[in-house]
Amino acid sequence: MSTRVEPAQEGLDIEDLEFAQGGFDGPGSGFGVADVNDGQVLxxxxxxxxxxxxxxxEWADLDAWVxxxxxxxxxxxxxxxxxxxxxDELVWELSALHTHWLNAYDPDGTPSGPIGWLRDFADARHRLRxxxxxxxxxxDRDRPTRQTAWPGEAPPEASGEVEILDRQADFVRFVTEDVAARRRTEE
Structure with a gap:
């Protein structure tokens, strides 16, 4: 069964997600709030x-960087x-690659940092693929990562692939839901 990822609907609070229309335009423009070198330790x-x-x-910065x-x-x-x-497996890999990139290209970093990042990026591409x-x-289509139940576990809930109509709208929806869930946990 295939469902559709629809374009953004009215009511999404994009004000909270300033990055939704943004993005990284090139070296020197910065990725977003969390990547700005304001004295925070990487x-x-x-x-x-x-x-x-x-x-x-972090979602804003990672999305812009990706x-x-x-x-x-x-x-x-x-x-x-x-x-x-x-x-999740892609988020963790891309996030680690992003942090590695920030470290490799830090102005105070070692001159060999970029070549190390490029070497590790080659390895990461194989894992991502x-x-x-x-x-x-x-x-144009996506489906959840396949999960295998171990003996004694309930089988994972079956879900079909979705048709991708608006990637940015899906990202905004996803982050909105993730942040809301984290806020509920914090309360």
Missing amino acids: RPINWNLLTAEEALL QWLRRTFGLPPSVVPPLWHRH EWVSSAGCRL
């Missing part, structure tokens, strides 16, 4: 521990699919 991102506000900033990455390196949807944000293939993601 740290790995543990998506399981982020507060709602931290998650909102947009830059796919355009700069001409990455096909077999490496970075449109709904990458709906696949494998996960995308395993999930069955395509340019």
